[in-house]
Amino acid sequence: MATSPEDVLDRLESQLKLDVTPLRVAITPVPDDEDQQTPKLGSVARWLNKMEAEGAADWDGIVWVDDALGTDVHDWAHQYHKPILLEKPAPEEGLTEGHVVAVQVFINSEDRDRTS
Template sequence: MKPIILLDIDGVLNPVAGPGDGGDRPTLTLTPEKIGLVRRLAGLGRIAWVSTWPADLTAGLESQLQLEAEPLRVVMVLRPDDDGQATPKLRSVARWLARMDALGEADWDSVVWIDDVLGADARAWAHNHTQPVLLEKPVPDRGLAEVHVVAVEVFAASG
């Protein structure tokens, strides 16, 4: 299978914030371990950020990752009632995937979603989605680990 890999940042990549270079924003640095894990994921499918982080901050992460394909970005339209959901990003993710499919831009045959906030609603959605879905939920203070990447590798090889 060739999945789209929906990747959160906080609680998953956990970049380290340092002093900015003149602006108001901090400089964010990924650990070499996280860079290696994300590069392995990128070898399995297309990465798409599922984060409310601004584009300039994700661009800083992308420059550290040096991936062959620029990550896509899921458009996050969070509504007030999303806060009360087990998976607040679920509606935005579902809308984005449907829109990409309708536009003929969905060149994947499965979905991997790696996020530290995935609830029962996400599991129900995954069970009913038209393509195979793998949900990986890292422990927020540890983030993405070898076990998650291996699960994605097994999932991608199963198709």
């Protein structure tokens, strides 16, 4: 799933050589989201719940790369029923080769940990 600008996502997806096109999540904040440490958590959680309710949740894991991941997203990820990889690039460094490798390893893993 992705929430970043299209050009960044296109380059990342190209580097990862994915067999499928990842789902892209529209971020639609609501007033309750303002108190969260992770600004996108509410939008992402609502989107995932909606997709599951519609029977469109055919993914086997979630990769979330964001420079604004707080402890709330880690707590949420530990409660989620599918494996989740959380990668937090430093804003001054951006996405590094190490992040891309971590995503590749997670995607290619047969037995993913619940969260990272």
